[in-house]
Amino acid sequence: MKSKKIIEDPRFKQCNKEAIMGLGLGVVNLIWWFGWGYGLGKKPISEYTYILGFPTWFFMSCIVGGILFSILTVIMINKYFKDMSLEGLTKEEIEKYTKEFD
Incomplete structure (x- = not known):
């Protein structure tokens, strides 16, 4: 049997970055909410x-926090997230994405 070389999809690297950034923003949001809510509450x-x-405590944790983190989410998506096709890739597209996401 011939062994085929498995090429990792270069989009995974970008997806991992986006997932980590989303998780980070969620953790910061939780810290903000907890700090104001239980700190002043x-x-x-x-x-x-x-x-x-x-x-x-309620105004800062729930109202300001909700508005602030909604704005930060929009900024993060527009600045750092990339629009990618979810279809299978050709060799040319793999090379393109490899260069683009490095």
């Missing part, structure tokens, strides 16, 4: 300060 209710009628 531990005070007695009588000591709360309010922004637009919401306790500061």
Whole structure:
């Protein structure tokens, strides 16, 4: 039997970068939410300060965090993510993607 050389799809490298960036953004979002929510939320209710009628801890963790991380997601997708075909690749396309994603 002839053994064929297996060529790893060069798109995997880009997919791994995108997955790590998405996971990183999710972890940072969790830290933001937890820090504001439990950091400022531990005070007695009588000591709360309010922004637009919401306790500061809630406003910063849920409202500002939701808006901020939505904007960061859009920026990350537009700047770092690449549009790729999910179809099988020809040898020429493999060479193209190999050069593009390195």
